[in-house]
Amino acid sequence: MNEKEGWHVLVCCVNGMASGQILKMSLEKAFTNLGIKTESIRHCMLSEIEAYVDSCNLVVCSVHLMHTLSYIQEKGIPVIGIQNLMSLQEVEEKLTELLKEDFI
């Protein structure tokens, strides 16, 4: 990711109504705690992802859905899978790990 671009995060879950919402709330807190500005954090259902994926540079989902989103990673968009959606520690650790990588 270009440093100037900012993070456009897409949270994906099956129905877009529960686990995705929870993960979005956790992510918002995590980004704030890490002092990282995001341009957008939106969530969508799996069935809608194609409509949104090209306007994001990070996808976050439950670890159980990672296997359905491998094609997103092949497009060069990082996908983070979270085991414990309630754990700010896990979310922050995985975001921190991602930030250590270089994106162009």
Place this chain on the structure above:
Amino acid sequence: MLLEELIKFKHYKFAEEAKDWRQAIRMSCEPLEADGSVTVDYKEEVIQEIEQYGPYIIIMPNVAIPHAQEYTDSVKKTAVSFLKLKKPVCFTEDGQTKNTVQNFFTFASCDAAKHIDNLSSLMELLMNSEFVKEFELLTNEQDLKKLQKKWEGRI
């Protein structure tokens, strides 16, 4: 207030065990079926999605949030129910602890704002490690009422 609503509408169930995770899901929907919040079809919709996608409803150790699509025909009222099993069920055949659950908060939604309220209330409680310690010890209705009184401050 989530716990208050669970108690007010009797949207809770305490049971020894379930035969498997599917039966646990069905049991967790019973309080919602009892007052017409959902129809009998809802539980099978929830199960179908877990069969297709895996146990994505497990949001933290020992806690799952079964749910189907918002505004599905089988939802008549936005509501939440709680099921506590004494004996956990595993969602995968390998028996991994991370896929094992005793506590089920089943959500049904046909009102986005009310649903987000319910979810936020749950998140606020489950992000509190002191609450989670006490919550894990729940075994019956009396425990639930004590927990509600302590953490949501109302009778």
